[in-house]
Amino acid sequence: MSRKEIPIDPTHLGWLQESLGATDERFSSEERAELHDLVLSVYNQLDERDTWMINALLFERLSLRTVQEVLGIPKTTVARKRDQILRKLGEELSKHPIVKEYLYENSTDKP
Numbered sequence: 552m553s554r555k556e557i558p559i560d561p562t563h564l565g566w567l568q569e570s571l572g573a574t575d576e577r578f579s580s581e582e583r584a585e586l587h588d589l590v591l592s593v594y595n596q597l598d599e600r601d602t603w604m605i606n607a608l609l610f611e612r613l614s615l616r617t618v619q620e621v622l623g624i625p626k627t628t629v630a631r632k633r634d635q636i637l638r639k640l641g642e643e644l645s646k647h648p649i650v651k652e653y654l655y656e657n658s659t660d661k662p
Contacts, residue, residue, distance in 0.1 A: 586649050593643045601636050608633055 597605070600622075607613045607621070608629075615633075619626040644650050 582649050586647075589644065589647050589650070593640055596643070597636065597640075601632070604629070604632060605636055 594602070604618060604622070607618050608615070615626045615629050618629045622629065645654065
């Protein structure tokens, strides 16, 4: 299996947009469009290998073992890299005011 067999498709990002409130009616259509653009912008900052890995693991639902075999790296490295990528995405997205507002409104820790 070659790396090119798995397409990189940013339209699969709907689950991330939904989890961040991009479909939440409390936000205006402009805010939802801004959030959509933000998700794509952050996603597009990933290098090709990281984008491929996230697509393979999350959207194509390939196993860590399969990704390990394709990339030729240990399975623990794949898992660690996946976690780093998701953390990076989360950190970048959480800097945005709309995401901060959404996270605050849905927080169980708010005063």
